Amino acid sequence: MLKNREELQQLRAACQKAFAAEEKKILVCTGTGCVSSGSLDVYAELVRLMKDAGIACSVELQKDPHGDEIRVTKGGCPGFCEIGPLVRIEPQGWLYTKVSVSDCEEIIAKTIKNGELIERLAYKLDGVVYAKKDEIPFYQKQKRLALEHCGEIDSDSIEEYLGVGGYVAFEKALFDMRADEVINEITESNLRGRGGGGFQTGRKWSQVARQTSLPKYVVCNGDEGDPGAFMDRSIMEDDPHRMLEGMMIAGLACGASEGYIYVRAEYPVAVKKLKNAIAQAEALGLLGDNILGTDFCFHMHINRGAGAFVCGEGSALTASIEGKRGMPRVKPPRTVEHGLFDQPTVLNNVETFANVAKIIENGAEWYKGIGPEKSPGTKAFAVTGNIKNTGLIEVPMGTTLREVIFDICGGMRDGGEFKAVQIGGPSGGCLTKDDLDLPLDFDSLSRVGAMIGSGGLVVMDSNTCMVEVARFFMNFTQNESCGKCVPCREGTKRMLEILERIVAGEGREGDIELLLELADTISHTALCGLGKSAANPVVSTIKNFRDEYEAHIKEKRCPAGACEKLKKIWIDPDLCKGCSKCARQCPVDAISGKVKEPFVIDSAKCIKCGACISACAFHAVKEG
Amino acid sequence: MEKNFDFTLVDEILDRYGCKESAMIAILQDIQEHYRYLPREIFPRLAKRIGVGEAQIYGVATFYENFSLEPEGKYVFKVCDGTACHVRKSIPILERLRSDLGLREGQTTTDDGNFTVATVSCLGACGLAPVLTVNNKVYPAMTPDKASELIESLKKELENAEK
Numbered sequence: 001m002l003k004n005r006e007e008l009q010q011l012r013a014a015c016q017k018a019f020a021a022e023e024k025k026i027l028v029c030t031g032t033g034c035v036s037s038g039s040l041d042v043y044a045e046l047v048r049l050m051k052d053a054g055i056a057c058s059v060e061l062q063k064d065p066h067g068d069e070i071r072v073t074k075g076g077c078p079g080f081c082e083i084g085p086l087v088r089i090e091p092q093g094w095l096y097t098k099v100s101v102s103d104c105e106e107i108i109a110k111t112i113k114n115g116e117l118i119e120r121l122a123y124k125l126d127g128v129v130y131a132k133k134d135e136i137p138f139y140q141k142q143k144r145l146a147l148e149h150c151g152e153i154d155s156d157s158i159e160e161y162l163g164v165g166g167y168v169a170f171e172k173a174l175f176d177m178r179a180d181e182v183i184n185e186i187t188e189s190n191l192r193g194r195g196g197g198g199f200q201t202g203r204k205w206s207q208v209a210r211q212t213s214l215p216k217y218v219v220c221n222g223d224e225g226d227p228g229a230f231m232d233r234s235i236m237e238d239d240p241h242r243m244l245e246g247m248m249i250a251g252l253a254c255g256a257s258e259g260y261i262y263v264r265a266e267y268p269v270a271v272k273k274l275k276n277a278i279a280q281a282e283a284l285g286l287l288g289d290n291i292l293g294t295d296f297c298f299h300m301h302i303n304r305g306a307g308a309f310v311c312g313e314g315s316a317l318t319a320s321i322e323g324k325r326g327m328p329r330v331k332p333p334r335t336v337e338h339g340l341f342d343q344p345t346v347l348n349n350v351e352t353f354a355n356v357a358k359i360i361e362n363g364a365e366w367y368k369g370i371g372p373e374k375s376p377g378t379k380a381f382a383v384t385g386n387i388k389n390t391g392l393i394e395v396p397m398g399t400t401l402r403e404v405i406f407d408i409c410g411g412m413r414d415g416g417e418f419k420a421v422q423i424g425g426p427s428g429g430c431l432t433k434d435d436l437d438l439p440l441d442f443d444s445l446s447r448v449g450a451m452i453g454s455g456g457l458v459v460m461d462s463n464t465c466m467v468e469v470a471r472f473f474m475n476f477t478q479n480e481s482c483g484k485c486v487p488c489r490e491g492t493k494r495m496l497e498i499l500e501r502i503v504a505g506e507g508r509e510g511d512i513e514l515l516l517e518l519a520d521t522i523s524h525t526a527l528c529g530l531g532k533s534a535a536n537p538v539v540s541t542i543k544n545f546r547d548e549y550e551a552h553i554k555e556k557r558c559p560a561g562a563c564e565k566l567k568k569i570w571i572d573p574d575l576c577k578g579c580s581k582c583a584r585q586c587p588v589d590a591i592s593g594k595v596k597e598p599f600v601i602d603s604a605k606c607i608k609c610g611a612c613i614s615a616c617a618f619h620a621v622k623e624g
Numbered sequence: 625m626e627k628n629f630d631f632t633l634v635d636e637i638l639d640r641y642g643c644k645e646s647a648m649i650a651i652l653q654d655i656q657e658h659y660r661y662l663p664r665e666i667f668p669r670l671a672k673r674i675g676v677g678e679a680q681i682y683g684v685a686t687f688y689e690n691f692s693l694e695p696e697g698k699y700v701f702k703v704c705d706g707t708a709c710h711v712r713k714s715i716p717i718l719e720r721l722r723s724d725l726g727l728r729e730g731q732t733t734t735d736d737g738n739f740t741v742a743t744v745s746c747l748g749a750c751g752l753a754p755v756l757t758v759n760n761k762v763y764p765a766m767t768p769d770k771a772s773e774l775i776e777s778l779k780k781e782l783e784n785a786e787k
Contacts, residue, residue: 033751036762081751227706227746265690266747268760306649307689309745323648325687341646384708384750391751422707456750458707472710476745482687 001285004293005175011284012162018061019163024070025090026112029151031077031234032269038100039085045104046087047072053108061159070112076238078151079392080138083123088133088151095133096121125410141408143370144394145378146194146354147231150238155273158280161241167286169357173249174294177360182253183209186356188364190376195221195312195349196427196453196529198375198442201356204346207336208254211344216256218247219340221317221349222263222270225309226425227476229456231380232350234392236263236270239354240277246353248287248298249360250346257297260340262317264305274302309480313528314339314347316482327482328528349454351380371397375441379452385421385459386413398439401431405459416461420544424453426473427533429540430466449540451533465562466545467552471499473537477530488531491522495538504565507553512542567608567623573598575620582612582621629665633658635673643673648684652691661692697733697740699778702757706746709754717754718743720768724775738782739775 002008028034028043050057056069078086083097089111096107099121110116123130130136144150153160161167173182187202208216220243224232235243247259263271278300281287289297303321310316311326318340320326339345355377359367368376380394381404388410395404401421405411412418420430429450431438438444445452460469478492495518498511519535526532542549551557558566571582571591576598583591583599590606593599601612601621613621637654641647651670656662662685671678685691703709703718721741725734733740749755752764756771763774 032747032749032762033764036749036752036755036764081749084751224748225745227710228708228750229746230748230750233748266744304650304653305688306653306691307744308687320649321646323644323646323684325683327687382750384753385711390708390753425707456707458711460711464711469711472707480745 001283002292003285005171008167008171008286008292012165012167015061015159015163016165019160022061022071023091024068024112025088026070026072027075027088027090027151028072029077029084029086029088030074031081031084031151031237033077033081034084034086037085037098041101042085042087042099042104043072043074045101046107049104049108050112053113055108055112061154061157061163073154074156075152076150076155077234077392078133079147079234079394080136080389081391082389086151087121092117093132093134095123095131095136097123138389138391138393138408138410141395141399141403142393143378143396145358145370146235146242146351147239147380147392147394149242150234150392153239155238155240156276158241158277158284161239165361166241167245169360170245170248170252170286171292173252173360174292174296179209179253179255182249182360185360185364186253189359189367190364190374191352191355191359191367192375192377192442193348194351194355194379194455196226196424196451198452201348201352204336204348205250205253207334208256208344208346211337213344214255215258216254216344217340217346218250218254218256218259219318219321219345219347220247220259220261220353221312221314221347222261222267223305223312223317224264224267224350224454225312225480226427226454226456228384228422228425228458229382229454231382231392231394231455233267233270234380235350235354236267237273240270240274241281242357243350243353244274244277244281244287244300246348246356247300249356250348250353251298252296254344254346256344256346257299259298259300260303260321261300262303262305262311262321264311265307271302271304278302308482309476310482310528310530313530316528317347318345325482327484328530330527351455372439372441374443379440379455381440381455381457383409383457383459385457386416386461386464387411387459388413395440397441398444400437400439402436404440404457405436409459412459412461416463418459419462419464420460420466422458422460422469422473422537423456424451424536425456426476427451427529427536428453428456429536430460430469430544432544449536449543451536463560463562465503465558465560466541466548467499467558468503468560468562470538470541471496471503474499474534477534480530481534482530485525485527485531487522487525488527488534491518491526492531492534494518495522495535499538502549502552503558503563505552505556505563507549509553511553512546512549516542561623564608568603569601569606569608569610569612569621569623570603571599571601571612572620572622575618577618577620579617581617582615585611585615587611626663626665629663631666631669634666634669638670638673643675645674645676648674648676648681649688652681652685656691659695661695664693694733695737698738698782699758700740700742702742702744702747704745704747704749704753704755704757705743706750706753708746708750712753714754714766716768717756717766717771720771721756721775724772739778 087096087099191201192198311320314335316326316328375397474496478496483489578596590602
C-alpha cells in the first residue's frame, strides 16, 4: 500500500528502470483476434521451448533485471488483426505475422539464438519485405495516443503501466493542481467526446463541478454498441489503467468519489481485465479511501450490460446501472445535473477518458498541436468490411478518408471497387467516392450530413447494395428500439417494412418520398439519440444512391446484384451452344430450347438454385 | 412451475449483493449463468427479498436481450451479424447452422436441448469477420462449410461425453 507521493514515485522509478532494462523481449498479441487464431498456444509454446533449451526467460517484469534474460509477454493488440497471430521481437522491432505453433521452434533457433530474421514470417506488400513493425505502411501514418500502450504492455500488470509512466497525470492532478485548474486544462485542450456526440469534455466537467448536491458520480460508457466499432474494447482490454486514471482525474476535478464502468455483455475479457486492474490499483492504494495520504477518496464499480444497444444513451445507461430497464428519459434535466441515482454525473466514453491523462501530463497546448483547431487530437477508427487490412487504427483528426482507406488500410479487398463507407454505425451516414478527400473530424463530417460516431468505418465495394445496407441498419435500430416513444417504436417499424418490400422487389412508386417524410418526422420527434438518428442511414443512402432505390422500385433490379429476390438467372445467347445440359440439371424444368440453339430460362419457374450455372461448360448462364 | 424448487443458490446470490435493487441485473446475470436461463420460480422469491414488484423484475428480465426465460442449449451459437460481418456474408452461415440443426422457423433451441442458435449485433471482433462464438469461444473467418464441420465436431464431443 502506497502511503504518499514519494512512495508512488519510488515504485514507478523502479518499474521504469526494470522496464528499460528489458532489452530482449518477445511480445505475443493476445487481443481477441489473435487469441481466436491461436496466439495463446503460440505464447505457451515459446515459453516451453525456451525453458527446454535452457534460455533464461521470464514472463513477469523483474524487480532486478539482468540484461541477458529474455522476457516473453502478452502484449495486447497492436490493431493489425488481419495478419494475426502477431509476435514482435525486441530490440530489433521485428513483427512476425500469422505465426503458428509450428513456427515457434524456428523462431527460437534462428531469431532468438542467432538474431536472424525469418523472412517468410515478416510482413510483405507488393514484393517488399517489411521486417520492422514501424516501417509497415499500416503504421506509418498512424499516431497512437489513446491506443499507445495497446500491443506494448501486459495489461494484467500495473507494474508495466507504471513502467511506461502510468499514473503520472493523476499524481500531478492530485498534488500539483487545483480542481479548477484540471478542468481548465481539459477545457483549453478542446477535447471532445469520442463516443459520438463530440460534446466538449471540459464543459461537461465544469457543469458537474458547479453542482452542490452530493454525492457526485463519474460514469464510463463502455457500452460500445455500434456494430463495427471496437476501439473501446481494445482500450479496456489492453490498457485498463489508462482509462481508470482518466476517470480518477475526472473524479478529482468534479468532486466525485464513486466511479462506475458500464461494459457491454459481449466483452467478457474486458470485464475480467478491468476487475483485475481495479484490484491492483486498490492493493496499491491508488483507489480507495485517503489516496496517497490525501483526503481524496475514489471507489470504482463495474456493471455488466445485458444486451441492449439503447443503453449507450446516457439516461438509459444510468437507469441500467440502477438495475432498471434501460430506457431513456426526457431531457432536461441533463445527466450533469440529474444523472446516476438522480445525482450530478460526469458521463464520458472510454476513449475520451483514455485521452485525459495525456492532456494533463503534457498540457493543453501540446494537445491542440495535433489535428485541426476545432477538433484537436487523434481518433481511433475500426476499419472493417471489404478492405484489405482490417483492424484498429488511430490517426490525427483531419486525416482524409483516402489516406485511411488506401494508404493505411491498403485499399479494397480482392480487387473490389470502392463504393462507399458507412461511418458512425447505425446512427451515421455513408460517404462516397466524392468524399474521399474529406478530412475526418467532427465539423467536416457534420457538414456533409454524416458523423464520426464512435469511429466505426465499414468499407463497402461495388457488390454491396446500398438499399440492403439501409434495410440492415433499420432492422438493427428497430430491434433495439426500447419502445418508449411512439415515433421510434412505430416509425422505425414502418420504415423497415418499406425497405423490406423494396429489396424484395415489391417497392411502390412514392416509397422514397414516404421514407424521407417518415425520417423527417422521427428525427424531429423521437425521445433520444437512438430514435433521432435512426433514419440517418436511410436519408444518407437516398441522398447518395437514389438511382439504386429507383432501380429496385421501378425496374425491379438490384444494380449491385446483391438482393437475392431480385436476382435473375439468364442465358447469354451468344455463348450458349445449345447442349441442353442445363435443362437436364434444372430441378423445376424452367429451362427449355432446341438442341444446338440458345436455350432460355423461364424466370417465373426459376427458383435460382444455380444448378444450371455450375452445369454449363461455356459460362453462358449468368446471374445478376 | 416446480413446487419444490431449491432456492439455496438464489439466496446465496441475493446475499452476496445485499438484496439491493440496483444490483438487479447482476443478480439475474448470476442466476442465469448457473441455470442457463431464468426459471420462473425465482421471480416471487426475488420480489419478496429485494422488495419490489414481481412485474418490475419480469420487466427487467424481458427488456434485456441476454436474459432468457427458456432453457438454452448446451452449446450456444452466437452468429455475429454486425455490419462488418454482415457485409462479409454472415447470413448464409446462420442459415446453414439452422438447417443443419433442423431448427424450424421461430425456433432457437433444438428439440434435444443441445444447441441454441442466436444472432448478436457485434462481438467487436470485426477484424476477423465473419465470426461466431460457441459458449463465448470465438471462431474467426467462418464459412457455411466450416460451420457444418463445427457442428459435427460438437456433436461428436457430446457423444463422447455421453459414453
